[in-house]
Amino acid sequence: MKKGQTEIIGLVIIMMLIVFIGLIALKFMSFGNNDDLKDTSLSIKANNLVNALTKVDIDGVSLKNNAVKCCNEGCNVNFEDEIKNIMNKSLEGDYSLIISEENGQECAKIGICNAGISSSKYFIRDEGDKFSINLLLCN
Amino acid sequence: MKKGSLKIQETIMVMFVFIVIFFLVMIIFYRFTINSIKEEERNYKLERFNLMIEIIPNMPEFKCSELGKEIDCVDVLKLLGFKNLNNEYYNEMFKDKTIYFEEIYPEENGQECVSNYFNCGKFIIADNAEAGLRVSGPVVLYYANEDEYKIGKVVIQEEK
Numbered sequence: 001m002k003k004g005q006t007e008i009i010g011l012v013i014i015m016m017l018i019v020f021i022g023l024i025a026l027k028f029m030s031f032g033n034n035d036d037l038k039d040t041s042l043s044i045k046a047n048n049l050v051n052a053l054t055k056v057d058i059d060g061v062s063l064k065n066n067a068v069k070c071c072n073e074g075c076n077v078n079f080e081d082e083i084k085n086i087m088n089k090s091l092e093g094d095y096s097l098i099i100s101e102e103n104g105q106e107c108a109k110i111g112i113c114n115a116g117i118s119s120s121k122y123f124i125r126d127e128g129d130k131f132s133i134n135l136l137l138c139n
Numbered sequence: 140m141k142k143g144s145l146k147i148q149e150t151i152m153v154m155f156v157f158i159v160i161f162f163l164v165m166i167i168f169y170r171f172t173i174n175s176i177k178e179e180e181r182n183y184k185l186e187r188f189n190l191m192i193e194i195i196p197n198m199p200e201f202k203c204s205e206l207g208k209e210i211d212c213v214d215v216l217k218l219l220g221f222k223n224l225n226n227e228y229y230n231e232m233f234k235d236k237t238i239y240f241e242e243i244y245p246e247e248n249g250q251e252c253v254s255n256y257f258n259c260g261k262f263i264i265a266d267n268a269e270a271g272l273r274v275s276g277p278v279v280l281y282y283a284n285e286d287e288y289k290i291g292k293v294v295i296q297e298e299k
């Protein structure tokens with residue numbers, strides 16, 4: 001085989017390698033959006049559930065009053081049990097319902113999820129005090 | 140064989156090998172592209188399906204409203220009304236789906252509601268899919284006669 005032909009074959013091999021590497025890179029780039037899909041779904045569920053909790057009396061008491069009690073005296077055991085009951089019936093994964101004071105300090109956390117998709121914060125005002133409630137859903 | 144024709148044959152051979160390799164690469168690229176398009180299509184369908192837990196409860200046919208203003212809940216009376224509506228348009232829209240709303244708090248009652256909502260807690264909107272994709276999400280159910288809210292969930296199933 002002549003020198004020129006050997007060079008052409010070498011060039012072809014290099015070109016093929018570049019194309020293969022490009023294809024593999026393309027494949028990884030185009031399949032990276034599956035997590036977004038799950039996050040959107042979890043975000044919808046979290047927001048809908050917080051909206052539901054704010055409209056319903058839990059153990060005969062509104063969420064606002066329960067949250068204020070959680071921050072001032074500690075959560076009622078029945079309230080915690082009812083929240084767990086609702087979460088288990090409506091969600092599949094882990095969750096955390098977090099009640100916080102205005103400065104961001106947590107008053108109560110029901111559930112075991114530490115990092116996940118969060119709902120929008122629902123703010124509560126009670127005689128000048130401000131609390132927030134948000135729901136965290138893990139995958 | 141003359142030196143010139145030998146060179147031409149060599150060039151043809153090199154060109155042939157090059158073209159074969161080029162077509163092989165093109166075929167592989169084509170397959171990758173087709174597979175990625177199919178994957179995109181699957182993801183799109185899955186996304187559209189998953190978003191139905193937001194779309195269905197927000198349909199004006201089910202959503203609460205007061206003097207034209209929409210409220211974030213599902214009106215149980217509308218669900219009952221819809222159940223008894225045999226409309227071709229909706230039959231076509233939900234032809235491959237099973238959709239139902241179920242009360243989960245304060246009480247859970249799997250009994251199907253047909254003409255009223257007493258002693259029952261399940262409102263079946265469509266029942267046309269036995270198995271396949273399934274998604275569920277929380278909703279607020281509003282009982283207008285009692286002016287009462289309850290927590291429920293919407294379950295949607297679709298034939299694959």
